[in-house]
Amino acid sequence: MDSNAENIHSIEVCFTPKLLSEILTKDHYVLALVDILRATTSICAAFDKGVKRILPVATLEEAKAMKEAGYLVASELDGQKLDFADFGNSAFNFTREAIGGKTLAYCTTNGTRALETAKSAGKVAIGAFINLSALTKWLVRQDRNVVILCSGWKNKFCLEDTLFAGALTDHLLKTRQFTTVCDSAAAALDLWRLARPDILGYIEKSAHRHRLKNLDLDDIIPYSFTIDSTSVVPVYESGEITNDQ
Amino acid sequence: MDSNAENIHSIEVCFTPKLLSEILTKDHYVLALVDILRATTSICAAFDKGVKRILPVATLEEAKAMKEAGYLVASELDGQKLDFADFGNSAFNFTREAIGGKTLAYCTTNGTRALETAKSAGKVAIGAFINLSALTKWLVRQDRNVVILCSGWKNKFCLEDTLFAGALTDHLLKTRQFTTVCDSAAAALDLWRLARPDILGYIEKSAHRHRLKNLDLDDIIPYSFTIDSTSVVPVYESGEITNDQ
Numbered sequence: 001m002d003s004n005a006e007n008i009h010s011i012e013v014c015f016t017p018k019l020l021s022e023i024l025t026k027d028h029y030v031l032a033l034v035d036i037l038r039a040t041t042s043i044c045a046a047f048d049k050g051v052k053r054i055l056p057v058a059t060l061e062e063a064k065a066m067k068e069a070g071y072l073v074a075s076e077l078d079g080q081k082l083d084f085a086d087f088g089n090s091a092f093n094f095t096r097e098a099i100g101g102k103t104l105a106y107c108t109t110n111g112t113r114a115l116e117t118a119k120s121a122g123k124v125a126i127g128a129f130i131n132l133s134a135l136t137k138w139l140v141r142q143d144r145n146v147v148i149l150c151s152g153w154k155n156k157f158c159l160e161d162t163l164f165a166g167a168l169t170d171h172l173l174k175t176r177q178f179t180t181v182c183d184s185a186a187a188a189l190d191l192w193r194l195a196r197p198d199i200l201g202y203i204e205k206s207a208h209r210h211r212l213k214n215l216d217l218d219d220i221i222p223y224s225f226t227i228d229s230t231s232v233v234p235v236y237e238s239g240e241i242t243n244d245q
Numbered sequence: 246m247d248s249n250a251e252n253i254h255s256i257e258v259c260f261t262p263k264l265l266s267e268i269l270t271k272d273h274y275v276l277a278l279v280d281i282l283r284a285t286t287s288i289c290a291a292f293d294k295g296v297k298r299i300l301p302v303a304t305l306e307e308a309k310a311m312k313e314a315g316y317l318v319a320s321e322l323d324g325q326k327l328d329f330a331d332f333g334n335s336a337f338n339f340t341r342e343a344i345g346g347k348t349l350a351y352c353t354t355n356g357t358r359a360l361e362t363a364k365s366a367g368k369v370a371i372g373a374f375i376n377l378s379a380l381t382k383w384l385v386r387q388d389r390n391v392v393i394l395c396s397g398w399k400n401k402f403c404l405e406d407t408l409f410a411g412a413l414t415d416h417l418l419k420t421r422q423f424t425t426v427c428d429s430a431a432a433a434l435d436l437w438r439l440a441r442p443d444i445l446g447y448i449e450k451s452a453h454r455h456r457l458k459n460l461d462l463d464d465i466i467p468y469s470f471t472i473d474s475t476s477v478v479p480v481y482e483s484g485e486i487t488n489d490q
Contacts, residue, residue, distance in 0.1 A: 018263060019261065019264070022399060154267060156267050157264075157429045159428040162428075183401070183453075186404060186450045187404060191435060208428070
């Protein structure tokens, strides 16, 4: 057997957590989770600002309980920071002074649901445009097949996560350590190549971008589509996220 | 209220039947089902050759029972016509002599599963590249929101159905009777515009196209991507498909 061929791994893209069970039929994969607007971008931003670990929680009740237990908590509803919480969910909330060296409980709708779906996979890497190259290197080091899981929006396909899936597929293919025969990866790659010359212009099409605009939360958009502003690689394992850079 | 605005309907694209329940939250929609390789292309081809009605069946057992009840039956397994059946599932099987004026029981994996999922919607139109313009006109006449349901492949996203969803979205938008804020529709539209100049070249990326090639069934590809070779509009209602052109 050709020893080079043995080291080539596959890439599959899953457009929403609801489709993950259809894709995870192979052993020996590692999962990269993406929720560009905003959970995975915010989590990467928090590690960039020195947070020690993040405990993701799925519901407001859990978030409240974490606050009562003494943790810093990021939690919001419809874009508004909740009274009991220390932060909202935006990447812009996290400063080194506020979170450096600390543990943060992070509550979010889409991202946490995707993480819950994904956790059976073992290690889950947290991906965003801001850590694209660092994540690529980390995935190469795992020496496994990769499944890129888009959080989507309410279990539906969303453009911004798909563009990231295309960008990550592009980066992984360029290492020559990966190949793909997945239609979703092919589509994501083509959409990424189409969007890349003017990504902020392209993302104007995104329904979620308009939802954020209506909530007056779209100040985060340029930051969320900035490539490689950090080298952190947050990794979820056994209920907590730490930096495995 | 602007009376023109009242007549503008929405387009949503659903990439696999598994996501349909996330999308069908609005009343007053009509569904267009697509399975380019091969069920919906074959069904359009059968009506083009004068079949009177088609009874879709979900399992080989049902197909066998229909044969015993005296119906013409199209049924295959892994690309091979089954012994008890009159035809395989390819569009090329249907001649006017064999099926003109008759009732056909059609058994297929993907297409029938999608039809089962979709039937709660009421009327379901059967779409393929070969009846694209006729289907567009039919959908305009329904004066309702449209959901384009891709059959996909084993509940996963597939490129060829997505390209058709993009082509149909393009046609519907050009009538100025429709609008869309659906990310899946935006993605399908962009992929269609990318593929259109050389659709057979583009579809080389499709995993399912390679599955058909391996089964030696890819002779149907050029026919399946020929636009407007027929003006039939097969419509599924109350368990049977008839031509509502």
